[in-house]
Amino acid sequence: MSVNSLREYLDLLDTTGWLRTFDQPVSWDLEASAATMLANIRDGPIPVFESIAGLETESKLVGDPYRGPQTRPWNHFARALGLPAGLSGRAYYDRVIDRLNAPQAPRTVASNEAPCKETVQTGNGVDLLSFPWPYIHEGDGGRYSNHHTIVAPDPDTEWGTWSSHRMMIHDSSRASLLLLAGEQVPNRYYYDYEPRGEPMPVAVVIGSEPTVECTADMWIPTGRSEAAFAGGLKNAPVDLVQCETNDLYVPATAELVLEGHVRPDDRLDEGPFGDYFGYMNGPRRSMPVFEVDAITHRNEPRIPFCVEGSGVGYGQNSTSTLRLVAAGPDATVGLRAAGFDVAMAVPWRFTSRTVWVIATDRPYPGYLHELANFIFTTWGMLHIDFFVFVDAAVDPLDPRAVLTAIALEADPDADFHQFGVERMPKVPLNIYQTPDEKGSADVGTSKAKTAKAYIDATTDGDAAEMAATPETRKRAQERLVEAGLTAARFDRPDEREEQSQ
Amino acid sequence: MIPFTQYVRGLAGDDDLVRLDGPFEVPVDVLAAEALRASGPALRFQRSAGSDLVSGVFSGPDQTQQREARPWSRLSLGLGLDPEATLVELLETISTLGPVGENPEPTYTGQAASGTDIDAQDLQFPQGETDTWPAVTLGVASVSTADGTHWAPVHGSVVGGDTLRVRVPDPLSSLVGEGTTMAIALGVPPAAITTAYLLAVTEQTATPIQSCGVAGTIPLVPTNGGLVPSATEVVMETTVVDRQPDFRSDRREGWEYVVESGPLSLSVERVRTTENPVIPISPVGRPLADGTRLTGLATAAALYHRLNNYWGISPVEWIMLPAEAELGICFVASDVLYGGFEWQLANILFSFSSLFDTVVIVDEDVPPEDFGRVLADIWLKSHPARDWTFSEPDAPAATRPHYRRDNATGSRLYVNAAWDPRWKETYIAPRVTFENSFPNDVRDVARVLWDELATAPGETTANESSD
Numbered sequence: 001m002s003v004n005s006l007r008e009y010l011d012l013l014d015t016t017g018w019l020r021t022f023d024q025p026v027s028w029d030l031e032a033s034a035a036t037m038l039a040n041i042r043d044g045p046i047p048v049f050e051s052i053a054g055l056e057t058e059s060k061l062v063g064d065p066y067r068g069p070q071t072r073p074w075n076h077f078a079r080a081l082g083l084p085a086g087l088s089g090r091a092y093y094d095r096v097i098d099r100l101n102a103p104q105a106p107r108t109v110a111s112n113e114a115p116c117k118e119t120v121q122t123g124n125g126v127d128l129l130s131f132p133w134p135y136i137h138e139g140d141g142g143r144y145s146n147h148h149t150i151v152a153p154d155p156d157t158e159w160g161t162w163s164s165h166r167m168m169i170h171d172s173s174r175a176s177l178l179l180l181a182g183e184q185v186p187n188r189y190y191y192d193y194e195p196r197g198e199p200m201p202v203a204v205v206i207g208s209e210p211t212v213e214c215t216a217d218m219w220i221p222t223g224r225s226e227a228a229f230a231g232g233l234k235n236a237p238v239d240l241v242q243c244e245t246n247d248l249y250v251p252a253t254a255e256l257v258l259e260g261h262v263r264p265d266d267r268l269d270e271g272p273f274g275d276y277f278g279y280m281n282g283p284r285r286s287m288p289v290f291e292v293d294a295i296t297h298r299n300e301p302r303i304p305f306c307v308e309g310s311g312v313g314y315g316q317n318s319t320s321t322l323r324l325v326a327a328g329p330d331a332t333v334g335l336r337a338a339g340f341d342v343a344m345a346v347p348w349r350f351t352s353r354t355v356w357v358i359a360t361d362r363p364y365p366g367y368l369h370e371l372a373n374f375i376f377t378t379w380g381m382l383h384i385d386f387f388v389f390v391d392a393a394v395d396p397l398d399p400r401a402v403l404t405a406i407a408l409e410a411d412p413d414a415d416f417h418q419f420g421v422e423r424m425p426k427v428p429l430n431i432y433q434t435p436d437e438k439g440s441a442d443v444g445t446s447k448a449k450t451a452k453a454y455i456d457a458t459t460d461g462d463a464a465e466m467a468a469t470p471e472t473r474k475r476a477q478e479r480l481v482e483a484g485l486t487a488a489r490f491d492r493p494d495e496r497e498e499q500s501q
Numbered sequence: 502m503i504p505f506t507q508y509v510r511g512l513a514g515d516d517d518l519v520r521l522d523g524p525f526e527v528p529v530d531v532l533a534a535e536a537l538r539a540s541g542p543a544l545r546f547q548r549s550a551g552s553d554l555v556s557g558v559f560s561g562p563d564q565t566q567q568r569e570a571r572p573w574s575r576l577s578l579g580l581g582l583d584p585e586a587t588l589v590e591l592l593e594t595i596s597t598l599g600p601v602g603e604n605p606e607p608t609y610t611g612q613a614a615s616g617t618d619i620d621a622q623d624l625q626f627p628q629g630e631t632d633t634w635p636a637v638t639l640g641v642a643s644v645s646t647a648d649g650t651h652w653a654p655v656h657g658s659v660v661g662g663d664t665l666r667v668r669v670p671d672p673l674s675s676l677v678g679e680g681t682t683m684a685i686a687l688g689v690p691p692a693a694i695t696t697a698y699l700l701a702v703t704e705q706t707a708t709p710i711q712s713c714g715v716a717g718t719i720p721l722v723p724t725n726g727g728l729v730p731s732a733t734e735v736v737m738e739t740t741v742v743d744r745q746p747d748f749r750s751d752r753r754e755g756w757e758y759v760v761e762s763g764p765l766s767l768s769v770e771r772v773r774t775t776e777n778p779v780i781p782i783s784p785v786g787r788p789l790a791d792g793t794r795l796t797g798l799a800t801a802a803a804l805y806h807r808l809n810n811y812w813g814i815s816p817v818e819w820i821m822l823p824a825e826a827e828l829g830i831c832f833v834a835s836d837v838l839y840g841g842f843e844w845q846l847a848n849i850l851f852s853f854s855s856l857f858d859t860v861v862i863v864d865e866d867v868p869p870e871d872f873g874r875v876l877a878d879i880w881l882k883s884h885p886a887r888d889w890t891f892s893e894p895d896a897p898a899a900t901r902p903h904y905r906r907d908n909a910t911g912s913r914l915y916v917n918a919a920w921d922p923r924w925k926e927t928y929i930a931p932r933v934t935f936e937n938s939f940p941n942d943v944r945d946v947a948r949v950l951w952d953e954l955a956t957a958p959g960e961t962t963a964n965e966s967s968d
Binding site for chain 2: 022278281
């Protein structure tokens, strides 16, 4: 059975030895994030900071709660979904894809049944600064909430649309939201509400249950509800409750909910911030203003945060893991639904929002071009620069196998394809454009356009690398485990075979 | 000089070698390959019949996963360096084994191996699931000419008790005729096999080892072939009986992609072994095979040496041809001296090696042991339109990749994942790291928090359980 809340998930981690609670006071001012980054680098336990130095608060900070083990990043999330421990990556993807193919509508609950309403602050009682928002990296423009789900109105769905945009805290009731045009919620603001001079109601949901948390990075077709996919993933309906000050519904088991609105024609500074590229990026920009109307929360709320930038290279953090364990299976489902014969779509482990690897057959000439064109004009438009296509038999969760495919199969003469050279939009968070090229366009994309590329690292029919039969490999692995090698290091070809059959 | 058996004992002493006791129902090469895939330790196959075998001794962990050990740590140990040696220290050490300006004075000692009445089949070389014959890998062929002794890597099959069919680099093949005696040495000191690979990948097999640095470091002994290291586990003294047998293994060792090779049929005249011989094997054709790793390191050493002696200064920090990319991509970290230097750097690498069509340039401050950062910077720092640069489509195809085996010409590619030297300093985005993102006092607080925990009973910060 899947867990119902962040706290149930943390309890689950605790039973496996992957949670570490710090009782001594730790400051929100860099200390909590520094300790979290060490854990992210060392593949250590998930830290919970029970006592916040210098602040009288019952809130607790949780550093990168969804980061998975480096060898098997999906392990914790599989537990949260009630799946068996020790699944291979491919088997995990298959199970999650099955669930995503069976969405479940959410269930509404009354306010008095919603844990997130245990405390309600409205009017003058609202005080954002009473919570320990972390200052995450030295050089950031301010304190941030960056591990949350933003709920915004959507005329096509009953439950609104969910996404994630980092938020810099300014004072007791205001924050700036990084809204980059091209994504659904920013588009709703820039091209609908703001031209009409209307505030856009928004709820920022902090510490949602795991299947809600992961939908922010998922590609949900227009007209479909993230809440239903979260329910499918959970294999049970997600409980929603209506906000106190607007018509939006929010996950009832959340730790903390900020209700408010994004004001038209108003901007506050935002950034710089050490975001998912692993580099500090700027310049400081003007971004829309989120004004808080009400705060509701559970008693002793757990406030998760992500040390962005530490999920690049070998390191993992919450967002890099959630992309791998949820956005990947979701993209696979989406591409199949669009008619593409895709085995798996997986973010590249070392920079999960810039490159994706897609294992696929090539049923007809021009197929990869069509596939790339489809992705680059939909969910891969702003953030993703590269796609690598490999044979369906190549495991895209194995970076060595992918690297080998690129090295041996991708002919620079024929297999590297650039799309829309100097014609494609790009988020200004990138580090390969100069500040002049990024500019300061109000809607958030870079002034200068860029390009996208895909690499065809598929073979022409012959296997990229020689391997023994799955049965022989399985016997070899069993023999090696008997001799003392760590079982978790093996990719379990037998299980993959069974699943794919 | 470290003899092979001492090297194997050293690996075991470092808990980097696991012993498996026979019999083996699973082919030994599959066990070896699976251990390498899993970044496992080297393996010793203890057998009641035939010689003991060891695998993985010249390879190492998969760099696409974060590991404490480096993929070159084992070879570093074998060459007398600290296992913690940097990649560059290893590359420089490898270079010293090759041709030198003045002839070192070789040392001659008695042979560790002694005559036996066994034949080649009695050694029971491993046979893969689909192999017709048992395979000989990681061997050193030694022949003598008027100039001296020549070493080269050898890969072949045992087709009978007294018959081997092997492939050797063409430069060695050209030195022998039918009737020439050739020694096949197995289980040589790591320095010796590294030298053989270095000479092969630089096409200097014709240079006698008496003119190489290795001659001053390894005691040698004459055989009915050429000189071999005196501390060699198995020496097969053979005679060339056919210079053009119809022989090509389905699988190639790494060096066979660098240099043209030719087949030889050898008659085994005598087998000398130590009392309990140990023979290294490589799962040829499988990921991260020992021969692939050795070839990558030897080639990188040669390229590093040539590049840093080319411009009068030494801008290149390191070069790597990772086994993880099957030698098909060359990664180089360099100071990009001026705008356009990256073009010069990539194209000179294409001039010096035919293995790869793709070069990736990263900044000089990227350490080679942080390959994860390399695998991120390729995509993060390079502009998809401007920094992926393709040549005119009239270059010959590289030897390692699978494409364009029909001799068609095409483009080469270099990816510039280094900062543009023409950029203002303020354009350079600082990296998010533990050191950059937190002041000293905060870092100390964080370390104390975890270090206190690290000493707590039953706790660990490095989890690898399958839970």
